[in-house]
Amino acid sequence: MSIFHFTTPVTDEDIRKVHIGDVIYLTGEIVTGRDDVHHRVVVSGKEPPVDLKGKAIFHAGPIMKKISAEGEEDKYKVISVGPTTSMRMEKAEAEFLAATGTKIIIGKGGMGPKTTKGCVDNCAIHTIFPGGCAVVAAEECVETEGVEWLDLGMPEAMWKLRVEEFGPLVVSIDSYGDNLIENNKVEFEKKKQAALESLKGKLDYMS
Amino acid sequence: MSCDSQVVERLSGLVSSFICHSAGHLPDDVKTRLAQMKEVETEGFAPSIYDVMQKNMEMADKLGRPSCQDTGLPQFFAKVGTGFPYLEEIEPALIEAVKKATVEAPLRHNAVEVFDEVNTGNNVARRIPWIDWELVPGSDKLELYFYMAGGGCSLPGFAKVLMPLEGYDGIAKAVFDQMTTYGVNACPPCLVGIGIAGSAEVAAKLSKKALLRPVGSHNDNPKAAQMEKDIEDGLNSVGLGPGGFGGKLSVMGVNIEQAARHPATLAVGMSTACWAHRRAGIIISPDFTYDFFTHKGVTL
Numbered sequence: 001m002s003i004f005h006f007t008t009p010v011t012d013e014d015i016r017k018v019h020i021g022d023v024i025y026l027t028g029e030i031v032t033g034r035d036d037v038h039h040r041v042v043v044s045g046k047e048p049p050v051d052l053k054g055k056a057i058f059h060a061g062p063i064m065k066k067i068s069a070e071g072e073e074d075k076y077k078v079i080s081v082g083p084t085t086s087m088r089m090e091k092a093e094a095e096f097l098a099a100t101g102t103k104i105i106i107g108k109g110g111m112g113p114k115t116t117k118g119c120v121d122n123c124a125i126h127t128i129f130p131g132g133c134a135v136v137a138a139e140e141c142v143e144t145e146g147v148e149w150l151d152l153g154m155p156e157a158m159w160k161l162r163v164e165e166f167g168p169l170v171v172s173i174d175s176y177g178d179n180l181i182e183n184n185k186v187e188f189e190k191k192k193q194a195a196l197e198s199l200k201g202k203l204d205y206m207s
Numbered sequence: 208m209s210c211d212s213q214v215v216e217r218l219s220g221l222v223s224s225f226i227c228h229s230a231g232h233l234p235d236d237v238k239t240r241l242a243q244m245k246e247v248e249t250e251g252f253a254p255s256i257y258d259v260m261q262k263n264m265e266m267a268d269k270l271g272r273p274s275c276q277d278t279g280l281p282q283f284f285a286k287v288g289t290g291f292p293y294l295e296e297i298e299p300a301l302i303e304a305v306k307k308a309t310v311e312a313p314l315r316h317n318a319v320e321v322f323d324e325v326n327t328g329n330n331v332a333r334r335i336p337w338i339d340w341e342l343v344p345g346s347d348k349l350e351l352y353f354y355m356a357g358g359g360c361s362l363p364g365f366a367k368v369l370m371p372l373e374g375y376d377g378i379a380k381a382v383f384d385q386m387t388t389y390g391v392n393a394c395p396p397c398l399v400g401i402g403i404a405g406s407a408e409v410a411a412k413l414s415k416k417a418l419l420r421p422v423g424s425h426n427d428n429p430k431a432a433q434m435e436k437d438i439e440d441g442l443n444s445v446g447l448g449p450g451g452f453g454g455k456l457s458v459m460g461v462n463i464e465q466a467a468r469h470p471a472t473l474a475v476g477m478s479t480a481c482w483a484h485r486r487a488g489i490i491i492s493p494d495f496t497y498d499f500f501t502h503k504g505v506t507l
Contacts, residue, residue, distance in 0.1 A: 063276050063315045079313060080276040085359045085392045108359070109392025109451060130256050130450055131359065131394035132483035133263040134276040153326030154316045168259065170252065170452070181391060184453050188387040188445050195441035196376075196383055202437050203375035205430055 005165070009054025010103040012123045018171050020180040024127060025167035029145070029160060030056040030106065034084055036156040037149065041099055042092035049148035050158055052100040059084045059107030060137075061155025064144070078141045078161065082134030083108035086126065094118025110172055110181025120177045127169035128181075140166045214296045215303060217495055222304035224507040225499065226353055227312040229487030230273040233264065234501035236421040237398075237484045240459045244396060252452035260449065260482065275483045277357030278314040281305045281336035284354070284419060288346025292493050297349065298338065305329075305336050339412070348490050352419050355485040356478075360397060363389035366411035366476035371468075378403060378475045379438055385477060386442055386458075391451035394481035398422055398459045399442070402476035405469035410476030417462035418480045419488070421501075426463050435461045449482070459484070 001021050006014050008028025018024065031050050040046045062081035068074050086107030089096070093105065093115040103124050105111070108131040119125055129137060143162040150157045172180040233241075245257040267274035283301055287294065308314055309330045318332035319325065330336070343350070363385050369377045382401060390397060402413030425432040439461040448454025459482065468474065480486070488501040499505050 061276060061315065063273060063278070063313055065313060080273045080315075082276050084277070085362060087392050088362075108394065128450065128452075130259040130263075132275045132481055133259045135266040135270060135272050135274060136259055136263045138272070138276075139266065139270075153319075153328070156326075168255065181451055184451060185387065185391065187453070188391070188447060191445040192383050192387045195444045196380060199379055199437055199441055200376065203379060203434060205375055206371070 008056065010056075011054065015103055015123050015125055015175050018125060019174045019176065020171050020178045022171045023167065024169040024171065025165045026056060026104065026169060027164050027166070028055070028162070030058045030163055030166065032058045032060045032062060032081070032157070032159040032161070034059050034061055034156060035088055036152045037158055038089050038092040038096055040149070042095040048100055048158070050160060052102045054101065054103050056104035056106050057096070057100070057102045058161070059086050059089060059105065062159055064154055064159065076144045076147065076159075078138040078144060080134040081138050081141065083129045083131055085109050086111050090115055094121070097122040097124050104169075106169060110179065110185070112182070116173050116177055116179050116182075119173045119175055123175045125171055125175060126173035128172050129167070129169055137166070140164060210295045210299060211293070214293050215300045218293065218296055218300035218491070219303035219307060221491065221495060221497065221507060222301060222351065223307040223311060225487060225489050226304060226308035226314070228502065228505060228507060229353060229485050230278050230308075230312045230314065230355065231267040231271060232502060232505075233274070233483065234486055235503055236423060236501075237459065237486070238264070240422045241482060244456055244459070247456060248448065248454045251448070251454065252450070253448050253454040256449040256452060273312055273314065274485070275357060276315055277359065278312065278317065279355035279357055279485070280317050281330050282354055282356065283336055284339045284352040284416070286341045286343050286350040288343045288348045290345070290347035291349050292347070301336055301338060302331055306331055348492055350488070350490045352486065352488045354419065354487070357481060360393040360479050360481035363393050363479045364411070364414070364477060366402070366407040366414070366474065368407055368472050368474045371471065371473045373473065375434065377473070379441070381475055382438060382477055383441065386447070387445060390479060391447060393479050394483065395447045395451055395457060396449060396459050396482050398480040398484055399438070399461045400478040400480070401438070401461065401463045402465070403463065403468070404466040404474045404476070405472050406474050407476065409466050410474040411478075412476070413464040413466060414476035414478040417464040418478055418484070419486060420462045420464075422460045424462065428465070431463050431465060435463050
């Protein structure tokens with residue numbers, strides 16, 4: 001396992017350095033986007049209002065607080081922002097990478113074969129921020145630079161966040177097509193079969 | 208009968224504070240279990256993930272923030288004493304409390320009207336907050352649970368009706384299948400709630416009520432308590448670890464709740480709670496004194 005410190009825009013050369021199980025700390029610009037953003041970009045074919053080239057898309061629906069006074073330009077602060085379940089975006093992520101030039105996906109849990117291929121084809125990676133650790137993540141967001149598509153509601157909008165040493169981001173899919181969580185699931189499946197086997201006879205309450 | 212607005216204000220103020228506190232603080236039993244699990248998980252990614260979890264709990268407390276951004280779709284479980292004097296006021300007070308806590312905690316806006324597909328922006332919407340009612344004869348108190356179930360840990364939920372010959376092994380298989388697939392994404396280590404009954408909706412509801420029982424508690428039926436332990440041990444042997452990164456353990460526990468079944472059906476429901484299991488329980492007396500029993504020693 002190696003530890004990397006990257007700054008956006010992230011290059012193909014950076015992405016090629018990392019493999020599953022490595023850990024990244026990211027500085028620069030990340031943008032939140034989940035179900036509705038992926039739907040708009042991939043299914044409805046709308047042009048994203050944010051340039052994502054070389055940046056990270058963060059599967060997250062934050063709690064934001066408006067800190068500007070009435071009449072001032074809108075300004076927001078991140079209160080709590082942890083990763084959401086990445087698998088929900090499996091259907092659209094590969095197309096999203098191709099359409100936007102995003103280099104790093106940040107979420108939680110694994111993603112499937114379609115995204116894995118998308119990472120290979122677009123020289124991108126999927127990473128996992130520890131789930132439920134939303135205050136740690138919020139404090140690594142040093143500035144909210146703006147918001148787009150706020151009509152989707154607070155959790156679904158695209159929040160543009162400036163981050164410093166954002167992480168730990170565990171690489172779960174690399175640009176070579178390796179998938180950490182899918183590998184784990186193969187192990188879990190084997191152990192599950194063994195566990196169910198050893199339960200046999202113990203739960204026979206109907207005899 | 209008419210609604211007493213002063214009572215609504217007082218009750219909603221108390222319940223709002225109760226929600227705000229529970230958004231940032233895990234209940235005592237969950238904190239204890241996580242600390243025990245952290246000691247066991249000494250290899251691979253697990254220790255560093257537990258370290259971040261621990262840091263997050265400390266920062267949420269220090270900064271007075273919701274510990275997870277997903278503060279759930281508001282849901283109350285109310286056990287109402289038939290002698291509780293403010294029956295008219297409970298529902299309006301709970302709705303008001305949700306609106307208030309949404310601003311004050313602040314909670315994430317999580318109520319999306321179905322068909323209209325619009326987020327209402329204040330966590331109040333059609334049948335939300337969802338309120339589950341139980342009557343308690345002979346009591347003059349209101350026992351109230353609020354549980355912030357996020358989307359991630361709600362995704363593994365299911366209910367289905369098995370044929371009896373599939374047996375309790377069929378229940379175990381359904382639970383294991385779900386936990387080794389969807390469970391990996393549900394912020395493990397999870398608490399697993401299983402409902403067993405005669406029909407899908409009863410099993411589903413009991414599976415959620417099972418999650419309101421403390422971590423480490425046991426079903427009062429010895430066979431059910433044994434099944435809780437057998438499934439817990441079995442799931443732990445799979446070793447999902449924190450966040451699905453692998454480890455020695457998978458779950459904080461398994462709680463089963465049951466209702467009698469029909470001779471020809473064996474229904475199973477499952478709900479999961481993520482490691483950040485923000486379950487809060489309070490008993491409110493007619494004079495508004497309270498026992499915040501899931502978070503001992505906390506004054507609201």
